[in-house]
Amino acid sequence: MQFLLPAIISFFTTTIAMYPAIKIAKKFNLIDNPRIRPHPAHIQKRTVPRAGGLAPFLGIIFTIFIFIPLSKVIIAIFLALLILLFIGLLDDKYQNLSPYFRLFSQFIAALVVVWSGVGINFITNPLGGIIHFSPFISYLLALIWIVWVMNMINWSKGVDGQMPSIVTVAAAVLGLLSIKLTLLGDPNQADVAKIAFITAGASLGLLVFNWYPAKIFPAFSGSTILGFMIATLAILSGAKLATATLVLLIPATDFAYTFLRRIFQKKSPVWGDRGHLHHKLLEIGLTHQRISLFYLLGSVILGLIALGLSSSGKLFATILVAILILGGILWLNFFGDLSKRRVPDSG
Numbered sequence: 048m049q050f051l052l053p054a055i056i057s058f059f060t061t062t063i064a065m066y067p068a069i070k071i072a073k074k075f076n077l078i079d080n081p082r083i084r085p086h087p088a089h090i091q092k093r094t095v096p097r098a099g100g101l102a103p104f105l106g107i108i109f110t111i112f113i114f115i116p117l118s119k120v121i122i123a124i125f126l127a128l129l130i131l132l133f134i135g136l137l138d139d140k141y142q143n144l145s146p147y148f149r150l151f152s153q154f155i156a157a158l159v160v161v162w163s164g165v166g167i168n169f170i171t172n173p174l175g176g177i178i179h180f181s182p183f184i185s186y187l188l189a190l191i192w193i194v195w196v197m198n199m200i201n202w203s204k205g206v207d208g209q210m211p212s213i214v215t216v217a218a219a220v221l222g223l224l225s226i227k228l229t230l231l232g233d234p235n236q237a238d239v240a241k242i243a244f245i246t247a248g249a250s251l252g253l254l255v256f257n258w259y260p261a262k263i264f265p266a267f268s269g270s271t272i273l274g275f276m277i278a279t280l281a282i283l284s285g286a287k288l289a290t291a292t293l294v295l296l297i298p299a300t301d302f303a304y305t306f307l308r309r310i311f312q313k314k315s316p317v318w319g320d321r322g323h324l325h326h327k328l329l330e331i332g333l334t335h336q337r338i339s340l341f342y343l344l345g346s347v348i349l350g351l352i353a354l355g356l357s358s359s360g361k362l363f364a365t366i367l368v369a370i371l372i373l374g375g376i377l378w379l380n381f382f383g384d385l386s387k388r389r390v391p392d393s394g
Contacts, residue, residue, distance in 0.1 A: 049237075049241070050222065050226060050240050050241060050244050051244070052114075053110050053113075053114045053241045053244055053245045053248070054244035054245060054247055054248035055248065056109075056110050056113065056248070057106045057107060057109075057110040057244075057245040057246075057247075057248030057249045057252070058106070058248035058249070058251050058252045059252070060105060060106040060109050060110060060249075060252075061102045061103050061105070061106030061107075061248065061249045061251075061252025061253060062102075062252040062255060062256075064101070064102040064105045064106060065102040065252065065253075065255075065256050065262075065263065068096075068098055068099075068101040068102045068263065069096050069098075069256075069262060069263055071098060071101070072096035072097055072098040072101075072139070072263065073096055075140065076140065077096060077097045077098040077136065077139040077140055078094055078095065078096050078097060078139075079094065079095050079096075079097050079142075079264050079266070080094045081094075093260070095261055095262070095263065095264050096262070096263045096264070097139035097263070097264050097266040098135075098136060098139050098263070098266065098268065099253060099256075099257065099263045099264050099265035099266050099268065099269035100131070100132050100135050100136075100265065100266065100267075100268025100269035100270075100271070100272045100273075101132065101136070101268065102249075102252065102253065102256075103249040103250065103252065103253050103269060103272055103273060104128055104129075104132045104268070104272055106245075106248065106249035106252055107128065107245055107246060107249045107272070107276065108125060108128065110245045110248070110249075111124075111125075111242060111245055114241050114245070115238050115241060115242060116238070119163045119164065120160070120163045120164065120165060120283075122163070123159050123160045123162065123163030123165070124160055124276075124279065126159050127156040127157070127159045127160045127275060128156075128272055128275065128276075130152060130155060130156045130159065131152070131153070131156050131268060131271045131272050131275060132268050132272060134148075134149060134152040134267070134268070135266060135267040135268020135269070135271060135272070136268060138266065138267045138268070139266050139267070139268065146315075146317040146318060147317065149267060150194075150198075150317060153193075153194050153197050153198070153271060154190070154194055156193075156197075156271075156275060157189075157190050157193035157194050157197075157275070157278075158190060160193070160275075160279055161186045161189050161190050161193070165189055165279060165282055165283065166180075166182065166185035166186045166188070166189045166282070167180065167185050167188040167189045167192065167282055167288070168180060168185045170288065170289075171289070171358040172358070173289075173358045173359040173361070173362040174359065189282055192278055192281075192282070192288065193275060193278040193279060193282075195278075196274050196275075196277055196278035196281070196291070196295070197270075197271045197274035197275050197278060198274070198302070199274065199295065199298050199299055199302040200213070200214060200270050200271070200273060200274030200277065200295075200298065201267065201270040201271055201274060202298070202301070202302055202305065202323065203270075203298040203301070203302075203323075203325070203342070204264075204265050204266075204269070204270045205323055205325045205326065206259075206325045206329070206335050206338045206339055207257055207258060207259035207260065207261040207335045207339065208254060208257050208258040208259055208261070208335065208336070208339035208343075209325060209335075209338060209339045209342050210257075210265055210269070210270055210273070211250045211251070211253045211254035211257050211265065211269075211273070212254060212339050212340075212342050212343035212346070213295065213297075213298060213342050213343070213346050214246070214247075214250040214273040214274070214276075214277060215247050215250040215251045215254060215343075216294065216343065216346035216347050216350055217277050217291060217294045217295055217346060217350070218243050218244070218246040218247035218250060218276070218277060218280065219243070219244065219247045219350070220290065220294050220350035220353060220354060221239075221243045221277070221280045221281060221284050221287065221290070221291065221294075222240045222241075222243030222244040222247060223240075223354060224284055224287055224290055224354065225237070225239040225240035225243055225284045226240045227354075228284070228285060233285075236284065236285070239280065239283045239284050242276075242280060242283070243280050243284070246273065246276040246277070246280065249273070250273050253265060253269060253273075258336075258339070259334070259335035259336050259339070260335075277291060277295075278291075289353075289358060289361040289362065289365065290353045290354075290361065292365060293349050293350075293352065293353040293361055293364060293365050293368075294346055294349050294350045294353055295346070296349055296365060296368055296369055296372065297324070297342060297345050297346065297349075297372055298342070299369075300369050300372040300373055300376065301323055301324040301325075301372075301376060304373060304376050305322060305323055308322060309322075322380070324375075324376055324379070325338050325342075327376070327379035327380060328341070328379070330379075331379065349368065352364055
């Protein structure tokens with residue numbers, strides 16, 4: 048119950064806060080209107096409130112302050128989330144912030160928590176033993192990891208319900224992992240488990256309102272806040288980056304392919320387009336609900352696999368599944384027309 052209660056309070060806080068968040072978004076014109084702001088990645092014609100990070104921010108911070116003792120790391124997390132929320136709301140309002148400026152803000156937010164002492168001090172060698180890093184390398188790796196995960200999650204919000212589905216599962220898996228480490232004798236992991244379930248509760252609260260047809264979009268603030276929490280939790284849970292990567296393998300593979308594809312096409316990797324996996328799934332006729340369920344169930348299956356494998360097992364599973372996912376992405380990109388639903392021949 049000590050882990051379930053924080054998740055419940057975070058969920059209900061986020062859910063309750065969502066109603067005034069939607070009203071605030073409409074009052075201050077924090078809305079997504081494709082007729083006013085055309086974007087190559089837009090897939091809907093509806094006008095939908097943005098500011099999707101406001102309610103999860105309140106849910107996470109409020110519940111953490113109830114259940115987690117204040118420390119330098121907790122204060123740093125609060126400040127980092129505040130930065131991401133502020134930049135996200137600016138982006139919701141003006142909707143013309145440079146993606147390079149948003150990327151810079153992500154580095155600043157990550158730097159805040161790294162400055163508090165959060166670093167990747169070691170990783171488990173899948174071939175045996177542990178690889179330790181110097182303080183400088185430790186903090187540099189943490190900075191890159193946090194920014195990478197934030198962008199990966201941000202790029203996975205194109206379909207209603209997609210992003211919060213992924214984050215809810217990932218946070219829950221990291222929470223279960225921290226409970227396991229607590230039972231094995233690491234008492235510090237108890238608070239990490241609580242924060243993980245707090246994040247899962249907030250993400251689930253967002254999912255209720257973001258499921259198709261979405262009543263609110265996560266936008267930049269929602270995706271980066273939740274992505275930041277997943278990245279930080281993966282470090283705090285004992286540098287379990289392999290576990291987090293395996294759970295997030297579907298969006299991670301899509302991110303890597305999209306990033307490289309844009310570079311090879313001589314385009315900036317930070318400018319959006321309609322080449323993501325979820326766009327291709329839409330093109331062959333899948334609905335928003337089915338695509339979100341695909342990401343949700345895929346994350347659950349990969350999460351269960353991650354919880355039951357050793358470090359070497361996670362490495363081989365990650366490589367194998369990533370190849371399969373990449374194969375599916377390549378098929379959809381080059382032969383997707385063969386998979387499209389066809390109108391029955393009238394005669």
